[in-house]
Amino acid sequence: MRRLILLxxxxxxxxxxxxxxxxxxxxxxxxxxxxxxxxxxxEADAYVKTPNIDELADKGIRFSQCYMGSWCxxxxxxxxxxxxxxxxNSMRMEGEYPGSEYDPEACPFWPSVxxxxxxHTAQIGKWHTGTDNGFGRDWDFQKxxxxxxxxxxxxxxxxxxxIQTNGGEGEMTKGYSSxxxxxxxxxxxxxxxxxxxxxxxxxxxxYGAVHGPFTPAERHLDDYPDAKIEIPGDxxxxxxxxxxxxxxxxxxxxxxxxxxxxxxxxFAGRTIDDKSGIHGNDIHSLVRQYHQxxxxxxxxxxxxxxxxxxTGQYDNTLIIFTSxxxxxxxxxxxxxxxxxxxxxxxxxxxxxxxxxxPTGKVCKEAVxxxxxAPTFFKTAGIEMPWKMHGRDLTPxxxxxxxxxxxxxxxxxxxxxxxxADCDSVPKDMSTDRIYSKQQIPWWxxxxxxxxxxxxxLLPGEVEELYDMEKxxxxxxxxxxxxxxxxxxxxxxxxxxxxxxxxxCKFAETMPTTASPLKRNxxxxxxxx
Numbered sequence: 001m002r003r004l005i006l007l008x009x010x011x012x013x014x015x016x017x018x019x020x021x022x023x024x025x026x027x028x029x030x031x032x033x034x035x036x037x038x039x040x041x042x043e044a045d046a047y048v049k050t051p052n053i054d055e056l057a058d059k060g061i062r063f064s065q066c067y068m069g070s071w072c073x074x075x076x077x078x079x080x081x082x083x084x085x086x087x088x089n090s091m092r093m094e095g096e097y098p099g100s101e102y103d104p105e106a107c108p109f110w111p112s113v114x115x116x117x118x119x120h121t122a123q124i125g126k127w128h129t130g131t132d133n134g135f136g137r138d139w140d141f142q143k144x145x146x147x148x149x150x151x152x153x154x155x156x157x158x159x160x161x162x163i164q165t166n167g168g169e170g171e172m173t174k175g176y177s178s179x180x181x182x183x184x185x186x187x188x189x190x191x192x193x194x195x196x197x198x199x200x201x202x203x204x205x206x207y208g209a210v211h212g213p214f215t216p217a218e219r220h221l222d223d224y225p226d227a228k229i230e231i232p233g234d235x236x237x238x239x240x241x242x243x244x245x246x247x248x249x250x251x252x253x254x255x256x257x258x259x260x261x262x263x264x265x266x267f268a269g270r271t272i273d274d275k276s277g278i279h280g281n282d283i284h285s286l287v288r289q290y291h292q293x294x295x296x297x298x299x300x301x302x303x304x305x306x307x308x309x310x311t312g313q314y315d316n317t318l319i320i321f322t323s324x325x326x327x328x329x330x331x332x333x334x335x336x337x338x339x340x341x342x343x344x345x346x347x348x349x350x351x352x353x354x355x356x357x358p359t360g361k362v363c364k365e366a367v368x369x370x371x372x373a374p375t376f377f378k379t380a381g382i383e384m385p386w387k388m389h390g391r392d393l394t395p396x397x398x399x400x401x402x403x404x405x406x407x408x409x410x411x412x413x414x415x416x417x418x419x420a421d422c423d424s425v426p427k428d429m430s431t432d433r434i435y436s437k438q439q440i441p442w443w444x445x446x447x448x449x450x451x452x453x454x455x456x457l458l459p460g461e462v463e464e465l466y467d468m469e470k471x472x473x474x475x476x477x478x479x480x481x482x483x484x485x486x487x488x489x490x491x492x493x494x495x496x497x498x499x500x501x502x503x504c505k506f507a508e509t510m511p512t513t514a515s516p517l518k519r520n521x522x523x524x525x526x527x528x
Contacts, residue, residue, distance in 0.1 A: 060352025
């Protein structure tokens with residue numbers, strides 16, 4: 001009997017020890033937050049101050065090239081599956097926007113696998129991938145604003161949200177959403193919500209900020225009184241060397257005093273009722289309002305880290321701070337996401353676990369949403385349950401300045417289509433709901449350590465190639481320069497190779513480009 005008790009004690013001790021070694025994972029996921037809105041990024045304006053996010057970077061690794069996706073739903077779907085949109089089976093837009101559905105048998109989300117392997121999984125905040133939010137299958141605890149389930153409430157990004165708790169009915173909830181989500185996450189971290197937990201946990205905390213209408217908390221409405229930005233040099237057309245949709249984009253026009261204003265007179269969000277600017281509709285006023293909305297996110301990071309330390313969980317928690325994508329403020333004439341340029345979709349990503357990972361480092365390798373799932377599986381020591389398209393980033397977490405990383409980032413935009421609906425590129429792009437509204441076509445892009453290649457999936461459209469070291473604003477399209485024809489061809493072939501590696505069915509049938517280069521010819525050594 002004593003021996004049996006001793007064996008049981010040893011088993012319990014071993015299990016507890018194993019759980020202690022398996023890290024908690026806190027994924028803080030903001031909305032439409034550009035890297036330019038975080039002051040530790042050199043591209044941020046001098047007046048921008050995000051001390052708590054900066055402190056996270058000081059205690060961790062700042063990724064300088066982060067491209068989670070091109071729009072909200074696609075980024076989240078890729079994150080939850082580890083796959084590009086064309087590999088996400090059964091996911092579809094359905095019903096009144098942003099209505100969407102999926103079959104969980106055909107489209108499993110990986111948190112369900114974490115649950116089966118001893119993790120307690122939780123999700124708080126914005127939900128944007130199907131009316132089925134997965135409680136009881138993917139999540140042990142959930143408190144979410146389910147936009148697809150309540151399309152009539154889907155524009156309420158900051159106040160008066162219908163909140164579902166653990167799969168229940170939506171309840172109208174007062175208060176500022178960023179503050180609500182932060183408090184619910186703190187309650188979870190303290191064990192006050194979701195039950196007592198001895199197992200390691202994964203918490204996906206999804207903010208609606210700083211999506212349009214970019215509403216700041218009332219306490220921040222007077223901040224940044226002198227905020228002004230440098231007007232992007234390509235805010236007005238024409239933009240030589242670009243595809244037609246980018247060359248002619250005109251969301252901004254000169255105002256009465258010469259300062260750019262939105263041509264429509266207001267933010268163009270589909271589900272947003274109050275679209276007018278709080279401080280005005282010129283570019284300086286709108287960007288000021290946007291950055292004010294970031295301040296509650298910065299406060300949230302500080303509060304969350306403080307609670308992790310107070311509860312003794314900090315040393316064993318991997319913190320990832322990132323956003324579904326960035327958003328443009330005049331770059332290439334845009335005030336939207338979607339397009340393949342840094343100004344429209346590049347966001348921040350900071351990884352911190354100072355007990356186990358380097359601190360104060362910058363990683364220059366490009367990362368995206370499909371990369372997170374394989375990285376989490378490796379971190380947790382769990383075998384991946386299906387083929388994932390993303391790359392395990394743990395080697396970069398361990399050595400962010402390593403020189404042997406030779407894995408370019410594939411980026412793909414397939415509008416509002418997923419899975420089999422992406423087997424071929426639409427012959428009539430106007431049938432795509434994003435294209436019909438924003439005139440942004442499907443595209444494929446490849447980001448290496450220096451260059452960005454873009455293939456716009458319209459017949460006869462130009463390809464794009466940018467030297468991101470010499471031309472970070474993507475002003476000069478090298479694809480049109482004969483001196484770079486070999487480099488262009490090398491990147492084109494590399495992009496097709498990545499599409500094939502990830503089982504993309506349209507890889508061989510993409511529309512012919514305007515370039516006279518043969519599509520699949522073997523590349524020669526790039527010219528300098």
